Amino acid sequence: MNTFLIAFAAILVLFSVMALIRNDYWTFRIFDYPRLQKFTLSIICLGLLLYFYNGTGTLYWVLTAVVTANTIYLLYLILPFTILGKKQVQKVKSHNRDCSISLMISNVYQDNTNFNGCLNEIHKADPDVVLLLETDEKWEKAVSGLEKEYKYSVKAAKDNTYGMLLFSKLELKDDEIRYIVEDDVPSIHAKVLLKNGKEVMLHAVHPTPPVPNENVRSTERDKELLLVADMAKEEALPVIVIGDLNDVAWSHTTELFLKMSGLLDPRRGRGFFNSFHAKYPFMRFPLDHAFISPDFKLNRIKRLDSFGSDHFPIFLDIQYEPQADKEQKPMHADSDDTEEAEEKKAKT
CATH class of the missing domain: 1.20.58 (Methane Monooxygenase Hydroxylase; Chain G, domain 1)
Structure with a gap:
């Protein structure tokens, strides 16, 4: 013994x-x-x-x-x-739908064929914006009926497990698909028009993980996240970054991303909201994320039900409040953080 x-x-x-x-x-x-x-x-x-x-x-x-x-x-x-931690994002005192946006992030698992299960979760949650990851042409066709309710969409279906589909009830402007680091790994970037007319910048990402059958290094993942952090930092509009980041909420890289971007994590002080792996309770991690600028407050965050994927969907409802950045402070990068970030972005 x-x-x-x-x-x-x-x-x-x-x-x-x-x-x-x-x-x-x-x-x-x-x-x-x-x-x-x-x-x-x-x-x-x-x-x-x-x-x-x-x-x-x-x-x-x-x-x-x-x-x-x-x-x-x-x-x-x-x-x-945990609930013992300090909340980075405060809860709204009075919910106002005109300046709010709800989002659902779901890695569907490309080989999963429970299309109706996915659609049912979307209809139950009724988000303003839906991001579906690991979506190929089969998935694009299966969920095409969403376009009746979600009039705006950006589609980058791929059969390499890095396809993504973005659907929105709210108007999208200046939307584009970019390949920031890897030629076959897309990201979606668009301005979302809230009901009150306020524009919000949305970045949807799904970088590759550091695993033997994908990338043996985290170089590409870290580089993409930090380049998106730069976009968020330089953006004059309120910012939302969503997606399967293939990194956990408590990692050094995620913390570096928060410092360099100036964004906040609404999970802090509330719970793990583990989204992966849906089928193995002991091996669960928070891989699907939503980071927001300090001028948003939280109405609701929850993990939704799985529909055969290895990920649980995550639902987030946030509200734009221009004075919120006086109450909510992001992490700040020091010289060592900046130097590390520049080194990671320079790697090839």
């Missing part, structure tokens, strides 16, 4: 250390994802050490101290995404 506990503790600590190494290769970046799982396992390991380790002396105290420190460190990282 002692040998097992020593190995268990060593592996958990190693997994935490690996995530600290600033290397783009997937074998390091993959450890950014399961922080909640590592925290849970660290608590279990600490309990097993206290109750079942039958040795005494230096090794026992070292193991106990290291696992305790690891548990506290992981708690520190995930605490901002």
Whole structure:
């Protein structure tokens, strides 16, 4: 039993250390994802050490101290995404539909054929804007009926799992499809006209993840996110960034994105809203995101029901309030953050 506990503790600590190494290769970046799982396992390991380790002396105290420190460190990282954390985005006091926008983000899983399930979720949630990811021509055809209600759309269907379809009840202006980093990975950018006439800049993205069968490095993902961060920072209009970012909410890269963009994460202080993996409860992470500029407040955020995809859809209802940026402050980048961001954007 002692040998097992020593190995268990060593592996958990190693997994935490690996995530600290600033290397783009997937074998390091993959450890950014399961922080909640590592925290849970660290608590279990600490309990097993206290109750079942039958040795005494230096090794026992070292193991106990290291696992305790690891548990506290992981708690520190995930605490901002619990109800005990500070809210970055405040809740609206009075909901006004004329200056609000609701959005649904859903990675449908390209091989999934439950088209009716997807359409049912859209009709139940009734968002103003729908972003469907991993959509090929089969999916484009299957959901074409949405155009009766959603009069505006931007379509970039692809069979490489990076297609995206954007549908909107609200008027879209100056919409375009860009290939920011990779030639076969699109992103959608458009101005959305709220009911009160206010224009809002929307960026929809789905960069590739750092995994062996996609990209062995996170270079392309990080670069795309930081280039979008630049767009958001330079934009005079209110900004919304949505999509499957293939990165978790608590990662170093996501935090760097928030610092460089000046955007806020409405999940902070409210919950994880884990969107992936829908079929494996213990292996769930918040991969589908909505980041907003400080002149928005939150009406509602929730995770919707799965319809056969490996992702849950995420629903967000926010309200434009021009004075909100006096109450809500974004993270600020220091010189080290700026230098790191420039280095990541320069990589090829």
